[in-house]
Amino acid sequence: MLRYANPANFLRLAALLIPAGAVLSGVLLTLGLALAFFVAPADYQQGETVRIMYVHVPAAWLALFCWGVMSAAALGTLVWRHPLADAAQKAAAPLGAAFTFVCLATGSLWGKPMWGTWWVWDARLTSVLVLFIMYLGLIALWRAIEEPVRAGRAAAILTLVGAVNLPIVKFSVDWWNTLHQPASVFRMGGPTIHASMLWPLLVMATALTLLFLTLHLMATRNEILRRRLRRRAILAAEAGEARAHAAQGAAE
Amino acid sequence: MSAHAWFVFAAYAISLLAIGGAALAILIDHRALKAALARLPDDDEETPA
Numbered sequence: 001m002l003r004y005a006n007p008a009n010f011l012r013l014a015a016l017l018i019p020a021g022a023v024l025s026g027v028l029l030t031l032g033l034a035l036a037f038f039v040a041p042a043d044y045q046q047g048e049t050v051r052i053m054y055v056h057v058p059a060a061w062l063a064l065f066c067w068g069v070m071s072a073a074a075l076g077t078l079v080w081r082h083p084l085a086d087a088a089q090k091a092a093a094p095l096g097a098a099f100t101f102v103c104l105a106t107g108s109l110w111g112k113p114m115w116g117t118w119w120v121w122d123a124r125l126t127s128v129l130v131l132f133i134m135y136l137g138l139i140a141l142w143r144a145i146e147e148p149v150r151a152g153r154a155a156a157i158l159t160l161v162g163a164v165n166l167p168i169v170k171f172s173v174d175w176w177n178t179l180h181q182p183a184s185v186f187r188m189g190g191p192t193i194h195a196s197m198l199w200p201l202l203v204m205a206t207a208l209t210l211l212f213l214t215l216h217l218m219a220t221r222n223e224i225l226r227r228r229l230r231r232r233a234i235l236a237a238e239a240g241e242a243r244a245h246a247a248q249g250a251a252e
Numbered sequence: 253m254s255a256h257a258w259f260v261f262a263a264y265a266i267s268l269l270a271i272g273g274a275a276l277a278i279l280i281d282h283r284a285l286k287a288a289l290a291r292l293p294d295d296d297e298e299t300p301a
Contacts, residue, residue, distance in 0.1 A: 048254040052263045059267065098274040105270070106263040113256040211271070218278045225285040232292040 007084055007224045014221045021214030028207035035200035043197075050197070052110040057185070058205040059102040062212050063131060064166055066096030069216070070138075071163045074156035084220075086152035087227070089159065090142050091219030095212060097135035103128060115179060123172035124180035131169060134162045148227060 036054035043050035070092045076085025107125070108118045119125065138155055145151035173182045184192045191198055 042254075047256065048260055049256045051260050055263060055267045094277075095274055098270045102267045102270050105266045109259045109263045109266070113259050208271075215275055215278060218275075218282065222278060222281050222285055225282070225289060229285060229289050229292065232289065232294075236292055 007087075010084060011221060011224060014217045018214060018217050018221075021210055021217065025207055025210035025214055028203060028210060032200060032204035032207045035203055040197050040200040046114060049110060049113050052106050053197075054201055054204045055208075056103060056106040056110055057201060058208040059099045059106060060128070061205060062208060063096060063100035063103050063128065064169060065209070066092050066099060066212065067131065067135075067159070067163060067166055070096065070159045074159040077152050077156040078160075083227070084224075086148060086156075087223035088216070088220050089152065089155060091223050092216055093135055093138045093142065093155075095215055095219065097132065097139065099208075099212065100128065100132040100135055104132060120179050122178040122180055123176040124169070124178050127165060127169040127172050131162075131165055134158075134165065138162075148230070 032054065036051055040051070040054070042048050070089050073085045073089035073092065076082045077089060104125075107128075111120075112118050138158055141155050141158060142151050145154060170183075172178060173180055185198070185201070193201065
């Protein structure tokens with residue numbers, strides 16, 4: 001595992017995993033969408049609207065999972081000061097923001113026909129909105145600090161502090177009286193969803209998780225290349241400065 | 253489809269735009285970084301294909 005924490009080894013491994021991940025997630029996504037639209041039945045109360053679940057629920061899981069990945073990377077930054085942990089953390093934030101946005105937008109589109117409103121300030125919806133704002137804050141922090149190592153440490157601290165919100169999001173439906181329904185898959189006593197809907201949901205969740213992991217590998221690879229570019233630009237500037245000094249010395 | 257079909261289509265369209273947009277941004281960024289790196293001299297670091 002640690003062998004691949006070396007940036008050069010990581011790039012070699014990523015070159016192998018990215019095409020495989022892209023193909024596999026594409027195949028699974030096609031299968032998941034086919035199951036969600038043509039095999040899974042309509043709900044006896046919600047009708048066709050229940051099909052929003054097959055993208056909303058995996059997006060919500062990934063919004064939390066991504067912050068978990070960033071928290072693990074933040075520990076790597078603060079405890080082991082590993083440059084790859086910095087890169088992985090920075091690469092994950094926009095993806096987490098995208099999945100949290102999908103969760104909020106699809107939830108709103110599901111809520112309007114079912115609850116009669118686009119939005120309510122209940123604990124689940126509000127804590128997910130806070131999660132989305134934290135993702136945006138983290139992206140802004142990375143952009144505000146130019147020096148990558150300093151930015152990485154500041155972002156790591158913010159990420160670990162923000163991890164407090166994860167159990168709040170997960171258990172908000174149990175701790176408070178919310179309009180949002182309680183957990184129906186990951187709960188004590190097993191899932192309450194019928195297998196005809198559970199399997200398409202699990203296939204979609206697997207497909208989107210694989211897609212997330214593939215995109216995260218690609219974005220981490222970009223971060224490594226960005227740091228390599230920064231280093232080369234600094235070296236080129238220093239070499240140019242040295243040449244200018246030498247030319248000036250020769251002229252004098 | 254039901255009267256709520258547009259909500260379902262809108263949900264999947266927004267998901268496609270958000271996730272597809274993120275994927276596209278990563279691909280464009282990668283191309284730009286590779287082009288910029290090719291313009292600068294190598295700093296003798298091992299560069300995988």
